[in-house]
Amino acid sequence: MxxxxxxxxxxxxxxxxxxxxxxxxxxxxxxxxxxxxxxxxxxxxxxxxxxxxxxxxxxxxxxxxxxxxxxxADWPDAYRVNRYVLGEGDDASALDALGDFTRFPKWMWRNEDVQHFAEWLRGHNTRSGARVGFYGMDLYSMHRSMHAVIEYLEGVDPEAARRARGRYACFEPYGEDPQTYGMSAAYGIGEPCEDAAVQQFLEVSRLDPDGGSVLEEDEHFYAEQNARLALNAERYYRSMFRGRDESWNLRDTHMTDTIAALARHQEDGGRTPxxxxxxxxxxxxxxxxxxxxxxxxxxxxxxxxxxxxxxxxxxxxxxxxxxxxxxxxxxxxxxxxxxxxxxxxxxxxxxxxxxxxxxxxxxxxxxxxxxxxxxxxxxxxxxxxxxxxxxxxxxxxxxxxxxxxxxxxxxxxxxxxxxxxxxxxxxxxxxxxxxxxxxxxxxxx
The missing domain is CATH 3.40.1660.10 (EreA-like (biosynthetic domain))
Known part of the structure; x- marks a missing residue:
């Protein structure tokens, strides 16, 4: 033909x-x-x-x-938008809520179309009483996610926050550039931090938030996802120096696992995702x-x-x-x-x-x-x-x-x-x- x-x-x-x-x-x-x-x-x-x-x-x-x-998009950046569309957080507008998208390329999410959609979604949730969220599934925010885990734990369990700071200190010698860590770990320069990231993820995932309100459950889930992201990002940045195909597969597997984790979270809350x-x-x-x-x-x-x-x-x-x-x-x-x-x-x-x-x-x-x-x-x-x-x-x-x-x-x-x-x-x-x-x-x- x-x-x-x-x-x-x-x-x-x-x-x-x-x-x-x-x-x-x-x-x-x-x-x-x-x-x-x-x-x-x-x-x-x-x-x-x-x-x-x-x-x-x-x-x-x-x-x-x-x-x-x-x-x-990265989980912590998008979660600020999520709080806004759910009527939570301190942002007065969608423009403010998009403020955590600071790295290249800003325009991918800081653009007029996303701004207008976020405003619409907040209005829909307000009018209908729904809780339709806005979430990121990417894994580039390794350091920001580690900071978010510690910040969450400081509010619910200061001793757990101290342990988290100790575990994540493994990354400090490499600075804030995760590619520096990935290259060093891939070539045996310094100590890989995978075990520390695994231990921290397991501890956060086992926490049982007191009260059990929707907001508390969501905030715990937010922290758990940040801990999962830090773990998978650690593996991703090491894999970058072993080949593009491996790092690509790790990234897309993480994104799919994020979708699955959010589905389980909503099911646990009695919703059909x-x-x-x-x-x-x-x-x-x-x-x-x-x-x-x-x-x-x-x-x-x-x-x-x-x-x-x-x-x-x-x-x-x-x-x-x-x-x-x-x-x-x-x-x-x-x-x-x-x-x-x-x-x-x-x-x-x-x-x-x-x-x-x-x-x-x-x-x-x-x-x-x-x-x-x-x-x-x-x-x-x-x-x-x-x-x-x-x-x-x-x-x-x-x-x-x-x-x-x-x-x-x-x-x-x-x-x-x-x-x-x-x-x-x-x-x-x-x-x-x-x-x-x-x-x-x-x-x-």
Whole structure:
């Protein structure tokens, strides 16, 4: 089947997205009773992706009773937003609540779309009496999480806080840069701190908060997750110097374990967990249907969630052909508006662009499970573009494209032919404030 025939099949199956209130009615029907809806993005700097992801999430919360939004962000940074949307903490606005996102790239979460969603979520919780939270699942905040564990223990058990300070002192000779620790531990320079991190996690997880109120249970869970994060981050930063694939797998396993831990926490509180997860396509599209999985052995959140909850998971990928994106030239560089090149010939993006032109529908979604013809059309291996916080148009094929089988990667695909860049809340990237920088070369995923 040639590309012209494939284009016609896709054009016949696409469902337009026009901005109307009913755009996602059929998509919600397709999601059905799924409790884990993973919504991706083809870049970390595209306004249309953030806007539509929030738009669909609002409907899942209002109409399907979803109980949490979990994002590709560090746990302590996002938890400040969580306190705000639940009407707790001291922040007077969503802008204030986003104040802990200080490291590069600030714009990934400190942007107008996230600000507006956080304000909406607080209003929804206030109006409805719901407790829909906002949580991070990433693991780059090793030192900040250790400080948070100690701070929590100082309020509930000063002697336990003293023990925590003693254990975490193992990291002090390496300073605040976790990569320095990782390199030293990986090459046998100094003492690895894994045992100390394990002991601290076990002690925090065994604590039984007095009173048993919802707030006290949540604060204990927050501390337990910080202790788990410190442990997994210790392993992650050591693994960075043994190979990218191992560190990638540790990171995505941690993110999936965070989802599972939050599900157990809500179940223990008598709730039925229903989660929307926001992250990059590279994390949420099933890795088994990508070159990164079948060639390099990488797994990801989409694969692991599908394996844990096979009948309750829905994966939605997002894509674009061209437009503007907010991205950096290199790591730590300021974000700036860049022009996204049209999709390469023969790529998924080029095929969707052709279908959009044939139907004169620039924005649409595809149900990849509804039609055998459509699944066949998108089953073959094709190049797919992944832009992170770095965009390198001069080396785009090498830096941003991998082979995938889209019909296996996602359950549905949302496409915008021409997209625009995020509007950041800060003039700079925030790199000058960073104390813990992730290793996500080359595309900052």
């Amino acid at each position: 040639n590309d012209e025939q494939l284009t016609t099949i896709i054009a016949g199956e696409l469902q337009p997205v026009t901005g109307a209130s009913g755009d996602y009615d059929a998509l919600l029907d397709r999601i059905g009773d799924a409790r884990f809806v993973l919504i991706g993005e083809a870049s970390h700097g595209t306004h249309d992706f953030y806007r539509e992801r929030a738009r669909l999430t609002r409907r899942l919360i209002e109409e399907r009773g979803f109980t949490a939004v979990i994002v590709e 229903r989660f929307v997860v926001w992250a990059h396509n590279s994390h949420l599209g099933d890795a088994r249907a990508t070159e990164m999985g079948w060639r390099y052995g990488e797994l990801n959140v989409g694969q692991l969630v599908r394996e844990r909850w096979p009948r309750e998971t829905f994966l939605l990928g997002l894509s674009t052909h061209s437009g503007d994106v907010l991205a950096a030239d290199t790591w730590d560089a300021p974000g700036r508006r860049k022009r996204v090149r049209p999709g390469l010939p023969g790529s998924v993006e080029a095929l969707l662009h052709a279908a959009a032109g044939e139907r004169a529908e620039p924005n649409f979604w595809l149900d990849l499970r509804a039609s055998g013809a459509l699944a066949d059309a998108l089953h073959a291996e094709r190049l797919q573009r992944f832009i992170g916080v770095i965009y390198r148009p001069d080396t785009e094929r090498q830096s941003h494209y991998v082979h995938t089988r889209v019909a296996e990667e996602y359950d549905a695909l949302l496409y915008f032919d021409e997209t625009s860049a995020l509007v950041p809340l800060d003039r700079t990237s925030g790199a000058e404030d960073a104390d813990e920088l992730p290793d996500t070369y080359p595309a900052g995923l």
